[in-house]
Amino acid sequence: MALLQISEPGQSTAPHQRNYAAGIDLGTTNSLVAVKRSGQAETLPDEEGHHLLPSIVHYAENEILVGHPAQVLQAFDPLNTLSSVKRIMGRGVADLKSLDDVLPYQFDAAVDSTVPRIKTRSGNVSAVEVSAQILQQLAARAEQTLGEDLSGVVITVPAYFDDAQRQATRDAARLAGLNVYRLLNEPTAAAVAYGLDQNPDGVIAIYDLGGGTFDISILNLNKGVFEVLATGGDSSLGGDDMDHAIAEWIVAQADIGNMEPVLMRRILIAARKAKEDLTQDDSSEILIKHDDLDLTLSLTRDQFDQLIEDLVNKTLMSCRRVLRDARLDKTQITNVVMVGGSTRVPLVVNKVGEFFGCTPLTDLDPDRVVAIGAAIQADVLAGNKPEQDILLLDVLPLSLCIETMGGLSEKIIARNSPIPVARAQEFTTFKDGQTAMAIHVVQGERELVSDCRSLAHFELRGIPPMTAGAARIRVTYQVDADGLMSVLAEELSSGVKADIVIKPSYGLTDNEIESMLRDSMEYAKEDIQARMLAEQQVEARRVIEAIDSALEQDGHDLLDDQEYAEIEQARDHLQQLIETGNADNLKQAIKQVETVSESYVEKRMNASVQKVLAGKNIDQVEV
Amino acid sequence: MSISLTEVAADRVRAFLDNRGKGIGLRIGIKTTGCSGMAYVLEFVDELEEGDEVFESQGVKVIVDPKSLIYLDGTEVDFGKEGLNEGFKFTNPNAKDECGCGESFTV
Numbered sequence: 001m002a003l004l005q006i007s008e009p010g011q012s013t014a015p016h017q018r019n020y021a022a023g024i025d026l027g028t029t030n031s032l033v034a035v036k037r038s039g040q041a042e043t044l045p046d047e048e049g050h051h052l053l054p055s056i057v058h059y060a061e062n063e064i065l066v067g068h069p070a071q072v073l074q075a076f077d078p079l080n081t082l083s084s085v086k087r088i089m090g091r092g093v094a095d096l097k098s099l100d101d102v103l104p105y106q107f108d109a110a111v112d113s114t115v116p117r118i119k120t121r122s123g124n125v126s127a128v129e130v131s132a133q134i135l136q137q138l139a140a141r142a143e144q145t146l147g148e149d150l151s152g153v154v155i156t157v158p159a160y161f162d163d164a165q166r167q168a169t170r171d172a173a174r175l176a177g178l179n180v181y182r183l184l185n186e187p188t189a190a191a192v193a194y195g196l197d198q199n200p201d202g203v204i205a206i207y208d209l210g211g212g213t214f215d216i217s218i219l220n221l222n223k224g225v226f227e228v229l230a231t232g233g234d235s236s237l238g239g240d241d242m243d244h245a246i247a248e249w250i251v252a253q254a255d256i257g258n259m260e261p262v263l264m265r266r267i268l269i270a271a272r273k274a275k276e277d278l279t280q281d282d283s284s285e286i287l288i289k290h291d292d293l294d295l296t297l298s299l300t301r302d303q304f305d306q307l308i309e310d311l312v313n314k315t316l317m318s319c320r321r322v323l324r325d326a327r328l329d330k331t332q333i334t335n336v337v338m339v340g341g342s343t344r345v346p347l348v349v350n351k352v353g354e355f356f357g358c359t360p361l362t363d364l365d366p367d368r369v370v371a372i373g374a375a376i377q378a379d380v381l382a383g384n385k386p387e388q389d390i391l392l393l394d395v396l397p398l399s400l401c402i403e404t405m406g407g408l409s410e411k412i413i414a415r416n417s418p419i420p421v422a423r424a425q426e427f428t429t430f431k432d433g434q435t436a437m438a439i440h441v442v443q444g445e446r447e448l449v450s451d452c453r454s455l456a457h458f459e460l461r462g463i464p465p466m467t468a469g470a471a472r473i474r475v476t477y478q479v480d481a482d483g484l485m486s487v488l489a490e491e492l493s494s495g496v497k498a499d500i501v502i503k504p505s506y507g508l509t510d511n512e513i514e515s516m517l518r519d520s521m522e523y524a525k526e527d528i529q530a531r532m533l534a535e536q537q538v539e540a541r542r543v544i545e546a547i548d549s550a551l552e553q554d555g556h557d558l559l560d561d562q563e564y565a566e567i568e569q570a571r572d573h574l575q576q577l578i579e580t581g582n583a584d585n586l587k588q589a590i591k592q593v594e595t596v597s598e599s600y601v602e603k604r605m606n607a608s609v610q611k612v613l614a615g616k617n618i619d620q621v622e623v
Numbered sequence: 624m625s626i627s628l629t630e631v632a633a634d635r636v637r638a639f640l641d642n643r644g645k646g647i648g649l650r651i652g653i654k655t656t657g658c659s660g661m662a663y664v665l666e667f668v669d670e671l672e673e674g675d676e677v678f679e680s681q682g683v684k685v686i687v688d689p690k691s692l693i694y695l696d697g698t699e700v701d702f703g704k705e706g707l708n709e710g711f712k713f714t715n716p717n718a719k720d721e722c723g724c725g726e727s728f729t730v
Contacts, residue, residue, distance in 0.1 A: 002710075002712075003703065003705060003708055003710025003711065003712060004663060004665050004710050004711045004712070004713070005665065005711070006636070006639060006649065006665045006666060007664075007665065007667070009650070009666050009667055011666070012654065012664040012665070038639045038710075039639050039642060039643045039667060040638075045707075046707075047707070144706065144708070145706075145707040145708050147705075
């Protein structure tokens with residue numbers, strides 16, 4: 001007999017049709033998996049009841065160990081036991097220099113690859129492969145628990161992860177055979193776990209104090225879309241520092257002179273236990289026995305608070321800095337969410353509450369809150385919830401643009417827009433009687449199409465012949481939640497339409513995206529100049545087009561030879577400059593054509609008015 | 624006509640309803656799909672529908688539509704664990720045959 005779960009009203013599915021989805025918190029030190037069952041999102045324990053899976057992978061002779069068994073081997077075989085690989089996800093060999101002190105591994109410099117390879121007994125491995133092992137282990141736990149295969153997962157990443165790091169995380173999931181519904185920012189997941197996404201808007205501070213790192217993020221929630229306003233923190237500040245503060249106090253109290261590593265280790269363990277006791281109790285007994293040392297100390301909550309006060313104040317300084325980056329006052333923060341095991345310390349909660357002037361949210365287990373948020377989002381994305389609950393969190397990595405006359409790129413949807421998104425813009429025809437329009441879809445931040453990436457070409461045909469500028473062609477760009485893009489072009493007076501479906505990020509590697517972004521900043525000045533020149537060239541061609549068609553019609557009727565020659569000369573001068581001139585002298589030449597043809601334009605107007613009025617008496621003229 | 628929950632199942636339903644923050648009870652029903660013809664439905668209930676029968680078992684409201692009731696009379700719903708997995712189990716005296724997975728049955 002199968003084990004059934006309760007669904008939302010009307011959301012029951014046929015047997016085996018339900019999509020099971022998991023949320024995964026892929027952490028630097030520990031990872032977790034959570035699923036939503038019978039309306040409740042929970043992290044899943046392994047057979048021994050551990051919810052946390054240490055993010056450690058051991059490469060043995062002919063097997064790979066993940067989690068606790070790997071952790072045990074870390075002290076004995078550090079070079080083949082890899083931990084904290086999250087720090088090198090998506091990093092190039094050059095980036096690793098700064099991490100040399102943190103990671104003890106031997107990187108294989110001989111391998112000619114942009115991805116760093118760590119030497120192990122079973123060959124070279126990359127951070128992506130190590131992460132894939134951890135993901136696989138967690139997915140297997142979820143599948144065993146659910147008794148079903150996972151249709152997809154949501155994996156959380158730090159808000160400050162760049163595209164390369166995000167892509168590496170996606171690659172790791174693909175390697176583990178998982179379908180990634182979405183990568184979710186860790187602070188956003190924490191906010192979702194507390195149901196804050198159900199509010200219409202708000203400004204949320206996520207205070208994440210773990211064992212060794214501190215992150216503070218400010219999120220802006222607007223109509224269900226979370227935007228990361230600013231992030232900050234300290235990559236070497238956390239609960240471990242509290243342990244050290246207590247350990248130093250113990251050493252000072254006991255007046256221990258000669259410190260050997262084994263004793264230091266014992267003292268640290270005792271310090272950690274005291275810290276954990278003091279989250280509940282007002283005082284803690286510290287017992288240390290080592291050789292002829294027999295120590296009994298009592299540490300009160302007040303004493304402990306004094307020991308860690310500087311540390312907590314340091315995190316508040318980061319909070320102040322990040323608020324300044326977000327250009328916010330702390331009174332504008334509507335909610336504060338506590339994440340990370342070290343936020344169990346009462347002083348932390350009190351100080352943070354005092355700083356922001358509101359009670360921090362602490363109901364959920366701070367170690368699990370990120371995974372729980374990911375599971376809630378995964379359940380929605382798997383289609384187990386009514387449509388209106390869907391939360392939209394992805395943003396476009398690069399702007400989507402259209403080519404306009406002169407090879408210019410006009411942005412239709414700006415980079416960082418949350419998706420799904422649809423934007424429309426109206427364009428018109430350039431020539432009299434133009435019946436078709438070529439639409440060129442490009443992606444990038446540069447001003448000229450030739451510097452952006454081409455995505456697609458298509459044509460709108462059947463535009464009724466009109467004078468230049470009379471047709472109204474609305475071009476709509478649309479990107480759905482999966483990143484699939486469609487473009488629709490419609491001539492509004494006649495209703496003729498054409499459309500095309502494109503996959504925007506197809507074939508764009510993250511390096512390409514990165515370098516495209518960098519280029520757009522580097523070449524900003526040149527781009528603007530190129531844009532101005534191209535605009536003047538387009539304008540010049542339009543002026544010549546108009547003058548030519550007018551001269552052909554009635555130039556010899558309305559102008560004497562000298563006037564005609566003057567206009568023609570100015571026009572030819574302009575024609576020459578299109579190829580050779582710069583934006584400024586093109587502008588002058590256009591002006592000159594306009595000046596010399598001023599009286600001609602006037603004559604043409606009068607002539608056409610007379611033509612309309614000819615043969616009619618005053619009563620027949622409609623005003 | 625009756626449908627009942629075991630004490631364990633009732634406790635879990637209550638906990639899930641509390642966690643959800645709304646809902647008046649548990650809907651038990653059947654749908655004509657699945658590999659052996661009929662499949663169980665287990666849903667939260669926010670509003671009663673016309674013709675719904677309401678039973679009370681272990682302090683939890685169990686809601687059944689009249690059509691399903693014919694096939695569910697005498698059913699007991701339990702909550703249990705199998706390895707890492709846990710969920711609700713049906714003991715239905717009307718079911719003659721279950722498919723291998725137990726999610727659907729015939730009468």
